[in-house]
Amino acid sequence: MHDASSPDTRSDPPHAPDATASGEGAYAVLRNANFFRYLIGRFVAALGQQMLVAAIDWELFQRTGSPLALAFVGLSLMAPMLLCTLPAGHVADTFNRKTIILASTLVLAAASLGLMIVSALLLNVGWIYFFLVIIGVARTFLWPASAAFVPSLVPRHQFARAVTYNSGAFQFSCVAGPAICGLVILLSHQRAWPVYALNVLASAACFALVVPIRHDHKERPAEPVSIRSLIEGFRFVFHERIILGVITLDLFAVLLGGAVSLLPIYAVILHGGPGGYGLLRAAMAVGAVICAIILAHRPPLQKAGRSMLAAVSVFGVATILFGVANRNCLGPWIPLPDPVWFWFSFAMLALAGAVDNVSVVVRQTLVQILTPDEKRGRVSAVNSLFIGTSNEMGGFESGAVAELFGPAMGHSVQTGAIISAVSGGAGTILTVLAVAWIWPQIRRYGKLA
Incomplete structure (x- = not known):
């Protein structure tokens, strides 16, 4: 196992810069x-x-x-x-x-x-x-x-x-x-x-x-196909603790925070109709685009590990607030017009998309800069597998929880969806705490460059 500073896990891309190069603009x-x-x-x-x-x-x-x-x-x-x-x-x-x-x-x-x-x-x-x-x-x-x-x-x-x-x-x-x-x-x-x-x-x-x-293509000796070569990506991920930690964090955040799959139900809860559903579907991507523009104009993150942990925590909080911000849940205590609830929910989804983009940038950057070039394809494949399947399974998990605590228990579909969103957000926050405790290297990881 190697920590974040191990030279053999920080394989530089070609044309490594000199010390002054980092002052370039966005x-x-x-x-x-x-x-x-x-x-x-x-x-x-x-x-x-x-x-x-x-x-x-x-x-x-x-x-x-x-x-x-x-x-x-x-x-x-x-x-x-x-x-x-x-x-x-x-x-x-x-x-x-x-x-x-x-x-x-x-x-x-x-x-x-x-x-x-x-x-x-x-x-x-x-x-x-x-x-x-x-x-x-x-x-x-x-x-x-x-x-x-x-x-x-x-x-x-x-x-x-x-x-x-x-x-x-x-x-x-x-x-x-x-x-x-x-x-x-x-x-x-x-x-x-x-x-x-x-x-x-x-x-x-x-x-x-x-x-x-x-591009700077390095001729690599053809490695014969074997079980060992095929699973090398998994072996490397499980031995490089920072990569394992950030992939685990992102995987469970996506798995538990899959509120997007509940949007057809929330469009009904928020009285948004088809047009409102379309806006809610676009909200996370809108937030992510805005965040990407901001990040592109800022220097690389100085405390990348803590930034990722904070971003995923905010993702969980935003998911919880999205889950409860409606007439069915908070309406009896905070009587607001339906459009106010709708646009607050839109804002929470946009916030979730923005901080999710921070997490994506940190994870993808760390996975590439901590992986030697000759293993980047296999490690990237493992990363894609975990994140891709968690997207699909996250939708299933959210729907299953909504069904279990809704119609299966004699409650409405809307009640089940609210419980699913809130519990998913809470689970995301607990995941952050667990990852920060199990992989302290992530908390200590510094500049993303």
């Missing part, structure tokens, strides 16, 4: 042409993917009328992650990561083209799930290669800002993608195939932007 990393191309390419691709998933949800419900059909969307995307994470990490540490990104992008474009044909010809919806599995496989190989690729584009002192811009761009795609999807479907007479066509173009644009990128 936009210095954007003047790096290779990183800027990558950032724009990944943003366009993420925008297309957000549009695509929103369109799939809409089309499946329109064609089947079954909520279960929507549940299989998450399963179709998660199953490949569970099956392919270990080989994806090994591939990212064995082959040129840029080549993996380009190949995965081509597969995503081909799958989108298939979805366009299925939608335009109204073929059996089973084909939609087939192409979703293909997309899930491509994304599983894309994510670790992409995460491990960024350190080869920027010097170490710019890496935290690079992660901040990446995170902000992704969150903006989460806001803009579904909105563009809805507009395109509206303008195309309630058909989803034009959205899939746009995603083909988005993938092509990403491919074109990534091709000319020049």
Whole structure:
């Protein structure tokens, strides 16, 4: 095991800066042409993917009328992650990561083209799930290669800002993608195939932007495929205590604080209607984008460990306040008009999104700078697996608790949702206390650079 200062776990990206370099401004990393191309390419691709998933949800419900059909969307995307994470990490540490990104992008474009044909010809919806599995496989190989690729584009002192811009761009795609999807479907007479066509173009644009990128590719000796090489990412994570701690913290925060899955119920509680539901869905991403802009204009965090612990604590508090800020819960004691409750709830979700972005930036930066380059793909794959599955399981946990303490006990669905949100926020705060006690190295971790 190594602590935060161990030189062998702090593998510097290429072109390590001199001592004066850290005084650069917020936009210095954007003047790096290779990183800027990558950032724009990944943003366009993420925008297309957000549009695509929103369109799939809409089309499946329109064609089947079954909520279960929507549940299989998450399963179709998660199953490949569970099956392919270990080989994806090994591939990212064995082959040129840029080549993996380009190949995965081509597969995503081909799958989108298939979805366009299925939608335009109204073929059996089973084909939609087939192409979703293909997309899930491509994304599983894309994510670790992409995460491990960024350190080869920027010097170490710019890496935290690079992660901040990446995170902000992704969150903006989460806001803009579904909105563009809805507009395109509206303008195309309630058909989803034009959205899939746009995603083909988005993938092509990403491919074109990534091709000319020049990066410091280190030739690595091909490591034979073995159980040991496949699980090396897990071995490293469990031996590097800071990485294990920050991943654990983020995993349980997402697992317990999954209030987003309850938003259809809260739209009813807050009397928001369909429009209010859309605003609540966008709230966390709006907060994350604002936070990313602020972080990009500030020096790297000086007390990164404590900042992450504080951010996740605020996430838990914001989740609790979101859970109780409505007429059903606090209304009898604090009689306020419904719009006031709604916008306060929106603000709490935005706050949760903002502090979650702090946590994401710290976690992603630490995972990359504490991991040797030859293991970054496999460690990134483990990180993606934990966070990706916790997103899906968090939605299940929130819904299950809402059902258990709601209809299953003779109470209303709204009561169950409130209990689920509040207990999830409280569980998140307890997780912070446990992580701070079990991994004191996180509390002591200093400058994020």
